Amino acid sequence: MSDVKNLAPATLTLDGKTHELPVVEGTERERGVDISGLLRDAGAVTLDPGYGNTGSCLSDITYIDGNKGILRYRGYPIEELAEKCYFVEVAYLLIKGNLPDRAELERWRGLLTEHSMIHEDMRNFFRGFPERAHPMAILSAMVVSLSTFYPELLGEGPEAVEITAARLISKVRTIAAYSCKKAIGEPYVYPRHGLRYCANFLHMMFDSPCADYQPDPVVVKALEKFLILHADHEQNCSTSTVRLVGSSEANLYASISAGVCALWGKLHGGANQAVIEMLEQIHATGGDVEMVVRRAKDKDDPYRLFGFGHRVYKTYDPRARIAKQMSQDVMGRLGIHDPLLDIALQLEKIALEDDYFVSRNLYPNVDFYTGITLRAMGIPTKMYPVMFAIGRLPGWIAQYLEMRNDPARKIGRPRQIYVGPTERHLPPIDEREPAAAAT
Numbered sequence: 001m002s003d004v005k006n007l008a009p010a011t012l013t014l015d016g017k018t019h020e021l022p023v024v025e026g027t028e029r030e031r032g033v034d035i036s037g038l039l040r041d042a043g044a045v046t047l048d049p050g051y052g053n054t055g056s057c058l059s060d061i062t063y064i065d066g067n068k069g070i071l072r073y074r075g076y077p078i079e080e081l082a083e084k085c086y087f088v089e090v091a092y093l094l095i096k097g098n099l100p101d102r103a104e105l106e107r108w109r110g111l112l113t114e115h116s117m118i119h120e121d122m123r124n125f126f127r128g129f130p131e132r133a134h135p136m137a138i139l140s141a142m143v144v145s146l147s148t149f150y151p152e153l154l155g156e157g158p159e160a161v162e163i164t165a166a167r168l169i170s171k172v173r174t175i176a177a178y179s180c181k182k183a184i185g186e187p188y189v190y191p192r193h194g195l196r197y198c199a200n201f202l203h204m205m206f207d208s209p210c211a212d213y214q215p216d217p218v219v220v221k222a223l224e225k226f227l228i229l230h231a232d233h234e235q236n237c238s239t240s241t242v243r244l245v246g247s248s249e250a251n252l253y254a255s256i257s258a259g260v261c262a263l264w265g266k267l268h269g270g271a272n273q274a275v276i277e278m279l280e281q282i283h284a285t286g287g288d289v290e291m292v293v294r295r296a297k298d299k300d301d302p303y304r305l306f307g308f309g310h311r312v313y314k315t316y317d318p319r320a321r322i323a324k325q326m327s328q329d330v331m332g333r334l335g336i337h338d339p340l341l342d343i344a345l346q347l348e349k350i351a352l353e354d355d356y357f358v359s360r361n362l363y364p365n366v367d368f369y370t371g372i373t374l375r376a377m378g379i380p381t382k383m384y385p386v387m388f389a390i391g392r393l394p395g396w397i398a399q400y401l402e403m404r405n406d407p408a409r410k411i412g413r414p415r416q417i418y419v420g421p422t423e424r425h426l427p428p429i430d431e432r433e434p435a436a437a438a439t
């Protein structure tokens with residue numbers, strides 16, 4: 001983090017007094033006005049609902065240029081990583097800062113294989129959930145319960161960190177597959193040591209006592225790519241949650257579990273499920289794409305076009321471009337024709353020519369096309385946010401570690417501007433207004 005540059009300070013005038021605010025610049029020339037002394041010096045806080053203009057940390061993990069559609073992990077463009085890497089290599093890159101050499105990759109793979117089983121007693125938890133349970137609820141509960149089975153948690157030193165990271169990345173995949181088996185009422189399938197990360201996941205998802213499953217290399221490659229596309233995305237809602245929870249010195253498992261819950265929402269990682277449900281609905285009602293666009297534009301209708309828009313990207317999300325190509329390639333190579341892909345392409349075309357979407361810079365985001373690929377792979381719709389979570393896990397771990405190792409770290413604690421009643425005094429109970437009338 002030594003690459004931060006100090007620029008000439010900015011000035012702010014409040015109540016006729018001028019305050020100097022330090023300005024920093026990162027390696028990609030992003031500038032930030034440091035307001036950390038503002039309350040002390042000027043008696044005011046900044047107000048930024050949704051944190052759209054708030055930088056919460058210095059970070060050397062992921063860089064996004066939302067105007068140019070650039071995404072890089074540790075400096076490497078997402079396009080190169082998605083094309084040339086295995087997901088586990090990218091996980092290593094994010095967590096350790098550099099790509100592994102051959103020996104390091106083998107050691108890392110060995111750790112992932114070694115830690116793939118979950119404690120047999122954890123299966124009791126799966127039994128306790130109702131069959132309709134959303135797999136994100138199961139995932140979040142299981143991740144935090146790992147802290148009870150592996151209380152040694154995050155030990156000190158690089159080796160302990162590596163083992164905890166590997167344990168979590170490996171076990172999350174097993175938990176995810178078990179949650180899917182639970183939902184469809186099939187027996188759990190144990191991980192197999194001879195299989196690599198993605199093939200092993202597919203094996204646990206699709207093997208069964210009555211039918212052997214051989215992972216198709218096309219599907220394995222698509223899964224690698226899918227997970228790489230999701231591996232990190234700087235200070236998004238779930239990552240900020242992981243950092244915020246971890247800033248109180250909550251352990252890694254607890255922080256990641258909170259991140260899973262944050263990811264679940266439809267505006268974040270739940271959008272991939274929402275996109276497919278939207279496309280299915282359009283298909284079921286005769287393919288009226290215009291109707292969906294009309295509803296999304298209607299100010300009196302809370303409906304949104306899922307898979308469109310992004311807080312940071314004001315152009316085409318680079319992940320969406322890769323995901324779109326991936327969905328077409330996978331379906332071509334598997335010989336599948338999915339009418340939902342036709343609907344998605346049509347929807348995209350209409351939206352990209354419509355002034356509402358153009359004037360607001362609303363383009364397809366990563367979630368618009370990924371669900372179509374997951375569908376072609378045979379993954380149930382409710383599992384899509386879980387797939388996102390498996391991919392995002394290395395990023396969450398890297399961001400948690402960066403936060404914990406930052407000498408400038410403080411507990412995360414935003415301020416507010418209070419707008420409630422000024423001081424008032426308790427009336428006796430018989431003189432109180434009914435609560436409903438008072439609001």
Ligand code: CMC
Nearest residue numbers: 267268269271296304305306307308309310311360365366
């Ligand atoms: N459909 C219709 N209108 C939209 C959409 C959409 N998908 N997204 C934004 N808008 C409109 C919004 O109504 C607002 O219009 P106006 O200025 O007239 O009030 C304007 O565009 C700006 O929207 P915003 O809600 O202020 O933008 P935001 O940066 O707070 O929200 C977003 C970003 C991703 C939550 C939002 O675009 C959205 O809800 N998209 C649909 C859900 C989705 O696909 N989420 C996945 C995000 S990418 C993966 C991830 O990181 O999780």
